[in-house]
Amino acid sequence: MSFSGYKKYIEEGDLVIIYMTRDNMTPIYIKKDTSFNNRFGIFHHNDIIGKQFGSKMVSHNYRGFVYLLHPTPELWTLVLPHRTQILYIADISFITTMLEMKPGVNVIESGTGSGSFSHSIARTIAPHGRLYSFEYHQERVNLATTEFQEHGFGDIIKMHHRDVCKEGFQMKDEVSAVFLDLPAPWDAIASAKEAFKQDRTGKICCFSPCIEQVARSVTALEEHGFIDITMYECLIREHTVAPLQKIEFSEALKDAQERRAKGLPSVDSVAIKRKLSRDEPVPTADEIESTANLMLVSKTIGETRGHTSYLTFATFLPPSAIQVVNASSSSSSD
Numbered sequence: 135m136s137f138s139g140y141k142k143y144i145e146e147g148d149l150v151i152i153y154m155t156r157d158n159m160t161p162i163y164i165k166k167d168t169s170f171n172n173r174f175g176i177f178h179h180n181d182i183i184g185k186q187f188g189s190k191m192v193s194h195n196y197r198g199f200v201y202l203l204h205p206t207p208e209l210w211t212l213v214l215p216h217r218t219q220i221l222y223i224a225d226i227s228f229i230t231t232m233l234e235m236k237p238g239v240n241v242i243e244s245g246t247g248s249g250s251f252s253h254s255i256a257r258t259i260a261p262h263g264r265l266y267s268f269e270y271h272q273e274r275v276n277l278a279t280t281e282f283q284e285h286g287f288g289d290i291i292k293m294h295h296r297d298v299c300k301e302g303f304q305m306k307d308e309v310s311a312v313f314l315d316l317p318a319p320w321d322a323i324a325s326a327k328e329a330f331k332q333d334r335t336g337k338i339c340c341f342s343p344c345i346e347q348v349a350r351s352v353t354a355l356e357e358h359g360f361i362d363i364t365m366y367e368c369l370i371r372e373h374t375v376a377p378l379q380k381i382e383f384s385e386a387l388k389d390a391q392e393r394r395a396k397g398l399p400s401v402d403s404v405a406i407k408r409k410l411s412r413d414e415p416v417p418t419a420d421e422i423e424s425t426a427n428l429m430l431v432s433k434t435i436g437e438t439r440g441h442t443s444y445l446t447f448a449t450f451l452p453p454s455a456i457q458v459v460n461a462s463s464s465s466s467s468d
């Protein structure tokens with residue numbers, strides 16, 4: 135079963151993501167003569183085998199239905215067994231872009247934790263890139279190794295059981311990107327520097343929940359000659375979208391005057407809001423144009439929740455580039 139490819143029909147042994155609702159999904163491994171129960175009824179694995187991924191399945195006792203989804207790293211992040219805190223997709227996509235991960239790139243990550251980010255990295259760098267994943271907790275190493283194998287990433291992810299802060303990565307001249315999700319990332323920066331390919335620039339990211347950790351990482355990055363040190367915070371902002379009834383300005387003015395005369399608040403007079411009902415699809419732009427006087431407006435909630443961590447990025451400069459920079463700065467000062 136591979137996360138990086140896509141297959142059409144479900145077979146015994148496959149991992150299927152059972153989708154009940156947007157907020158309620160569960161992973162199951164298909165095994166003949168067993169069944170899966172939930173509030174929508176009983177689903178026999180024998181009936182699932184042979185169905186297409188993506189299909190809708192009504193329960194054996196007709197109480198409801200689920201969708202049978204093909205696993206992806208994004209879905210896995212939503213359903214995986216939590217052995218640690220994990221990275222979610224907003225941070226994952228941002229870090230992947232900033233570290234310039236793409237097919238063929240070699241990457242280091244530490245720690246592996248629950249393997250949430252590892253799945254996305256492996257899919258991004260496949261088939262020729264390698265992810266060297268370091269974790270010092272033996273049980274997490276064992277579980278992650280089995281999971282990566284089962285999910286078709288056995289060749290791409292190389293697991294290492296090691297305390298990287300004490301023993302380092304023990305790699306030289308091999309990777310283009312390093313991601314550190316550790317309590318003390320600054321202790322791994324010297325060793326990360328050696329692991330970078332020495333003939334080109336590389337990118338590093340330290341993921342730390344508090345600003346004191348960021349300060350220590352920045353100091354260590356500067357000491358080891360990293361450049362372009364920048365810190366970001368990835369915050370999720372929800373937008374609620376609703377159609378709003380437009381009315382003519384003269385009508386609105388008249389309405390406002392009448393309301394004022396009656397002592398009513400004027401705020402609702404300029405537009406009549408109609409909220410979308412729970413399952414009503416958001417109208418398309420064409421539908422809005424053709425629907426009399428409707429316009430779509432979006433509103434963000436006042437409070438922005440979702441702080442996960444601060445993301446400190448920096449660039450590794452190869453020794454040859456540092457020589458050039460030093461030479462040009464000394465000649466310009468002559």
Ligand code: SAM
Pocket residue numbers: 218219220221244245246247248249250251252268269270271274296297298299300315316317
């Ligand atoms: N990024 C992971 C994910 O998305 O699932 C979660 C990582 S979790 C927050 C941090 C992991 O780092 C833990 O599993 C912990 O055991 C491991 N760790 C902490 N210090 C370490 C060290 N010095 N060397 C190796 N692993 C370490």
